[in-house]
Amino acid sequence: MSGKRDKGTGGNPWVNQTGPDPDETDEAEDQLPPSPWDLEVTPPPSPWGGGGAPGPGPGPGPGSGAGPGPATQTSSAWGDKVGPPALRRPPPEKKRFSVPPLLIPIGAGLLVVALVAVVLVALSGGDKKADPGRSPSPSAGTPTAPASSYQPPPNALPVGFGVSIVPAQGWVEVTWEKRGKQVAIYPPGTKPGPNADARAFLWVRQKEKVTANAYLLGIVEGEVDKEIAQLGNVRNLPCPKDVLVECVAIDYTSSFKAADGTESKVKGSVEVYRRKDNVVTALDFRTMADFAPKAEADAAIMKKSVIDSL
Numbered sequence: 001m002s003g004k005r006d007k008g009t010g011g012n013p014w015v016n017q018t019g020p021d022p023d024e025t026d027e028a029e030d031q032l033p034p035s036p037w038d039l040e041v042t043p044p045p046s047p048w049g050g051g052g053a054p055g056p057g058p059g060p061g062p063g064s065g066a067g068p069g070p071a072t073q074t075s076s077a078w079g080d081k082v083g084p085p086a087l088r089r090p091p092p093e094k095k096r097f098s099v100p101p102l103l104i105p106i107g108a109g110l111l112v113v114a115l116v117a118v119v120l121v122a123l124s125g126g127d128k129k130a131d132p133g134r135s136p137s138p139s140a141g142t143p144t145a146p147a148s149s150y151q152p153p154p155n156a157l158p159v160g161f162g163v164s165i166v167p168a169q170g171w172v173e174v175t176w177e178k179r180g181k182q183v184a185i186y187p188p189g190t191k192p193g194p195n196a197d198a199r200a201f202l203w204v205r206q207k208e209k210v211t212a213n214a215y216l217l218g219i220v221e222g223e224v225d226k227e228i229a230q231l232g233n234v235r236n237l238p239c240p241k242d243v244l245v246e247c248v249a250i251d252y253t254s255s256f257k258a259a260d261g262t263e264s265k266v267k268g269s270v271e272v273y274r275r276k277d278n279v280v281t282a283l284d285f286r287t288m289a290d291f292a293p294k295a296e297a298d299a300a301i302m303k304k305s306v307i308d309s310l
Helices: 103-123 212-223 289-309
Strands: 157-160 163-165 181-185 200-208 228-231 244-257 263-275 279-288
Touching (some): 157 181, 157 200, 163 200, 163 289, 200 289, 212 244, 212 263, 212 279, 279 289
Antiparallel strands (some): 157 163, 181 200, 200 279, 228 244, 244 263, 263 279
């Protein structure tokens, strides 16, 4: 090797070859290889149509003279003539008013109550003008006074609630007693008065809405107050009339000292009768022990007059 270039015509790239002038060629010597971005890209099949063909767009097609539609204004991968799917979310569905499930049975119950009230008003006769002269009927819970055919004699003393007492001979009315009706008998020559001591008395008392037994015990406790008393047992009496629903009685004896120091003995009894209308009538009888035979006989007659008027 001489270090000189071979001027032969071989395939040595270092040997000048005859050919066109580099300045006359169209391509540069250092031309880059073709870029993959310059290659023709086949558009993918459009989701709006088949086979890659552009689907129908919302606007007029090319050549219609109306201008390109929305689908032809993009060069995205969805195609030259078909736009991509819209990115807008569909408008939210309007919420309708819904009734809570808990309120449904409550509302149904209120409706039923209202309907029942309307029906009751209609059945009870809402138009009161139809019969203005009709008087209201008495309440079922309030008993009425029983009708009685008893006609008291002229000398009978009215007590109340249709009850009266006929005084026995020698017995007078205690006019200063304002509760019920009391008759008494006094020793001969004694003028009746609040300060006079009677030999015996029969006191007819009345009260409402109380049991016969409770009324009896209250009277006995008041009569023997501050006295030495011996009480009998409360006993049930056979009610002498159908209108009576409770009949009880009690006997007692007691003693007390008078102002002059003398001791007096007393015999007494209380009978109580309760009617169906809850009117209670008590017969409070009290006599001096030495006058008991006469007083008890008269009291039996007067008690019968009271029972007859019940």
